[in-house]
Amino acid sequence: MTEHNDPSEDNEHSEPERITALAALIGWAERRERIASDRADLVADAWRTGTRSVMELARCARVSRDTIYADLAARGVEVSRRGERHIGPLTGRGAPLDAESVRAVSRIADAVTRPAYAHDPADPVxxxxxxASGALGAVADVLDPPVDQGPGWDPKDTLPHLAERGQTVSHQAHQALAAVADRAELAAAAEFRRRGLLHSGRNAVADAVTLTVTVPTGETVTVDLGTDETGWTTMAGGSDLVGDAVGTLDHLEVQAAFQILAQVVTRHLTERAIAPRPTETLPGTPPTRTRHLPSSDQH
Structure with a gap:
C-alpha cells in the first residue's frame, strides 16, 4: 500500500483549507487528552463541596456511574466516607493562572474557531x-512573555493588545445583536439599564456627552450624543461633515461608551452622591436566567 502525503497531488483545496482542517484535528486531540483529567477534578470538587450522590454527578457529567467512581478514586476520594463534611482540598481552589494551561486552552479555542471562521468569515458571533480565543493567547503572553521572540512582549505592550481583543469581542457581539433586535427592544433595554443603575444607589449614569472630534481633513466638529425619552440614542453634529442618523449598531456602541464613561465618574462619586441601598426590586426586572442541565440515560 502506497501512502501519499503530498498535498499538491489530486487536491482541489487550498493550503489554508488544509491547515484549517489540521488545526481542527489537533484541537480535537488536545481536547480528548485534557477532558478526562478536567472532568475528574470537577467531579472531585463537586463531591468535596457536598454533592455526595454518584447518580447525580453522573447525570450532570453525562457519563456512567462507573466513570464517576473511577474519577473520584483517581482524585483520592473515598466514597465510603461520604458522611464526612469535607474530604481533602479542592483541586480548583487557590491556584494562580498558569501560562501554559491558558495557552493550551487558547490553542484549543483557536482550533475550534478557525474552521468556523473559514466557513463563514462574516458571521459576527x-x-x-x-x-476571544486570541484574548486567551494574549493572557498567556502577559503571564509568560515570550521574550525570546524579540522586543515588544513586556506586559505594558501585551496588555493593550488584550484590551483590544476584548473590544473586538464587544463590537462583534453588538453586530450580532443589532441583526436580531429591533429599535424598540434596544431602546427599552437601555432605559431599563439606566433605571437599574440609578436604583442601586451606587452608580452614576451618562445621559449626554458633547464630543469635540477632529475629522480626517483636520477640521474640528462638535457632536452631541444623548438619549431620548424612550431610551434611544440621539446624535447631532451641527455640521455637514457628520450625519445624524443613528443605526442599531450606533445605538449599542454609544450606550456602551456611556456606561464606560459613567463607570469612571462613579469611581469618583463622593458620599453626598450616594443614595441608600434599596430594599425592593426594581419594577420590571426580568426573571433570573437559569441553565437546566439535561439528565443522562447512563447509569
Missing part, C-alpha cells in the same frame, strides 16, 4: 469567538 464567529468573529467574536475568534477574538
Amino acid at each position: 464567529t468573529r467574536a469567538a475568534l477574538a
